[in-house]
Amino acid sequence: MGAVTARDYWQRRFLVLAAGLAGFYLAAWAVSQALRVSPAGAKGTAVTAHIQRTATPEATETPAVTAPSPGASHHPSQQPSQQPSQHPIRPAFCARRDIVLSLLPAQTSFGSGETPSFSLSVVSTQRAACSFNLGPARLALVINEGPARIWSSADCAQHNGDLITVLARGVPTDVTISWPRQTSAPGCPGPVQQAPPGVYTGYAVNGTVVSAPVTFRLSPSS
Numbered sequence: 001m002g003a004v005t006a007r008d009y010w011q012r013r014f015l016v017l018a019a020g021l022a023g024f025y026l027a028a029w030a031v032s033q034a035l036r037v038s039p040a041g042a043k044g045t046a047v048t049a050h051i052q053r054t055a056t057p058e059a060t061e062t063p064a065v066t067a068p069s070p071g072a073s074h075h076p077s078q079q080p081s082q083q084p085s086q087h088p089i090r091p092a093f094c095a096r097r098d099i100v101l102s103l104l105p106a107q108t109s110f111g112s113g114e115t116p117s118f119s120l121s122v123v124s125t126q127r128a129a130c131s132f133n134l135g136p137a138r139l140a141l142v143i144n145e146g147p148a149r150i151w152s153s154a155d156c157a158q159h160n161g162d163l164i165t166v167l168a169r170g171v172p173t174d175v176t177i178s179w180p181r182q183t184s185a186p187g188c189p190g191p192v193q194q195a196p197p198g199v200y201t202g203y204a205v206n207g208t209v210v211s212a213p214v215t216f217r218l219s220p221s222s
Contacts, residue, residue, distance in 0.1 A: 106119070132173075135161055153179075181218065
């Protein structure tokens with residue numbers, strides 16, 4: 001080979017330097033392109049997130065509208081008046097001619113320390129059910145000494161209110177009443193007297209309806 005001249009030497013160095021610069025330039029260009037892609041991707045993500053944040057509140061703030069059902073009442077306060085009454089409707093009162101009263105003493109003789117007790121029975125002979133007043137001022141036990149009326153459970157009744165019951169035909173309703181072995185008068189004036197030993201008559205009464213009388217004895221103390 002011939003000797004290399006200075007001109008050739010510098011041309012070769014120039015080409016090597018140019019090739020190096022070209023490679024460096026290509027590498028720098030590739031990096032710059034990569035850097036340009038990344039911001040675009042970040043920006044797209046931010047936009048997507050922003051859309052999601054604005055869409056969610058709008059969906060939750062939209063009120064749900066429920067259409068009223070057909071025939072629905074616009075006045076709830078009027079509904080209780082449409083409910084059925086809580087008070088039962090009783091049948092008409094029994095006819096007096098269809099009521100049978102009876103009286104049964106607990107025993108026929110009562111000792112000095114015993115309180116005479118009686119069962120008053122009310123029976124309706126009416127075909128349909130009917131109402132009857134068992135109030136203490138209406139249905140009473142009356143005690144007679146001979147022909148004289150000496151006591152009635154209605155004279156000193158503490159509760160004069162009505163006690164309405166429904167009687168079915170032939171089904172007795174019983175009420176127990178005791179006699180404290182004392183005298184009384186209508187309106188319960190005092191003083192009272194203790195009934196002495198002897199024979200007495202009792203009967204049940206409700207207005208014009210009266211039971212058959214029963215006889216019993218108050219025994220003297222032994």
